[in-house]
Structure formats: C-alpha cells, structure tokens
Amino acid sequence: MLPRRLLQQLRPLICPLEPLLVQMPRRSRVLDIGCGTGALLLRAVKEDKVAQGLGIDVNKAALETARETWQAMRDGFPHAGLVFMPSDELPDTAGPWQVVTLIDVIHHVPRERQEAFLREAFRRVAPGGRMIYKDVCLRPWWKRAMNRLHDLVMARQWISEVPLEKVRLWAGQEGLKVVEEQHYGRLWYGHELLVMGRDSFGD
Numbered sequence: 001m002l003p004r005r006l007l008q009q010l011r012p013l014i015c016p017l018e019p020l021l022v023q024m025p026r027r028s029r030v031l032d033i034g035c036g037t038g039a040l041l042l043r044a045v046k047e048d049k050v051a052q053g054l055g056i057d058v059n060k061a062a063l064e065t066a067r068e069t070w071q072a073m074r075d076g077f078p079h080a081g082l083v084f085m086p087s088d089e090l091p092d093t094a095g096p097w098q099v100v101t102l103i104d105v106i107h108h109v110p111r112e113r114q115e116a117f118l119r120e121a122f123r124r125v126a127p128g129g130r131m132i133y134k135d136v137c138l139r140p141w142w143k144r145a146m147n148r149l150h151d152l153v154m155a156r157q158w159i160s161e162v163p164l165e166k167v168r169l170w171a172g173q174e175g176l177k178v179v180e181e182q183h184y185g186r187l188w189y190g191h192e193l194l195v196m197g198r199d200s201f202g203d
Contacts, residue, residue, distance in 0.1 A: 021044055030044065096125060101131075102131070131196040168194070
C-alpha cells in the first residue's frame with residue numbers, strides 16, 4: 001500500500017479536481033462526504049473556494065493525514081477554516097451547506113444502503129446551494145473494468161456503481177435539479193459528474 005501522503009498527491013492525476021473546483025462558488029461553506037486525505041478541500045482552499053469546510057470519512061488514518069496537511073498550511077490561508085472528522089461523529093443537525101461534495105464514494109457503499117446514503121447527502125444541501133456528485137463511469141465497458149480493477153487492487157473491494165438515472169431520480173425527489181452533467185476521462189479512468197442545485201426559498 002502506498003503512503004497516504006503520496007496517495008494524497010497522486011489523487012488529482014486519477015481524479016482531476018478542476019471540473020469539481022470550477023463548480024464551487026468563491027468562499028463557500030462546504031461539506032465533503034468521504035473526504036479521504038482531504039485532497040479536494042485542501043486544493044479548494046488554495047483556490048479561494050472555501051470559507052468553512054468540513055471533511056468526513058470512515059478512514060481515521062486518512063483523516064489524520066488530512067489534518068496534518070492542513071495544520072502545515074493553515075497559516076497561509078487565514079480566511080479559511082477546515083475540520084476533518086469521522087463520519088459517525090457528524091451531528092444530524094449539522095448544516096445545511098452551500099456546497100456538498102460526494103466524490104468517488106457511492107460505489108464503496110453497500111448496494112442496499114446506497115439510496116438512503118444518497119438521500120441523506122442530498123438533504124444536507126441548503127436552499128440556493130449545490131450538490132457536486134462524481135463517480136466512476138459505467139460506460140464504456142473497458143473504462144468501467146479499469147475502475148473496478150483499480151479499487152480491487154487499492155481498496156481490496158469489488159465496487160457497486162449506481163446508474164446516473166437513479167441518482168437523478170432520487171435527487172429530484174429530494175428537491176434537487178440537475179444543472180450540469182459531464183462525462184470525461186483521465187488516463188484510463190472514466191468519470192461521471194452531476195451538479196445539482198436546490199432552489200432558494202421563494203423560487
């Protein structure tokens with residue numbers, strides 16, 4: 001297994017962050033679900049996208065790497081505050097958030113829990129806010145196969161993807177509208193991105 005700090009640095013080579021960052025308004029209040037080593041939030045701070053950020057994950061070792069990296073850089077970004085904590089410590093009352101991100105997470109969630117997991121994430125989006133959802137692609141088949149092989153090697157897990165039509169359906173039932181959809185690749189990995197918004201009060 002590669003060192004976590006190295007994985008943090010290599011992640012943007014596999015999962016490009018630029019398509020995600022461009023969807024974040026400046027100095028937002030951001031919840032990153034499944035933040036891992038914090039690569040997205042840490043980069044977002046550098047791009048002036050985060051005023052207050054919370055990253056949650058089930059992997060405590062990854063969270064510690066995220067905290068250490070933030071501690072080393074935080075003095076250079078006095079406008080921003082980041083907190084990284086275990087997922088099970090997030091209060092039900094936390095939020096709502098201007099931006100909620102769920103990046104390459106849902107395929108790790110057991111199939112029988114995926115709908116409830118996504119609906120809970122959608123409910124964290126504030127009125128006028130947005131959900132940035134990205135996961136590995138289902139097509140073409142060979143990119144799907146490479147994504148699956150990657151997770152089998154790196155996470156020792158046989159993943160379970162969710163078709164985008166289900167994501168759109170559940171998001172719509174939770175009051176979110178798809179405002180942008182992208183399909184893109186990096187190396188041999190394929191990515192599916194949905195940006196979803198919730199109307200402001202009175203809209």
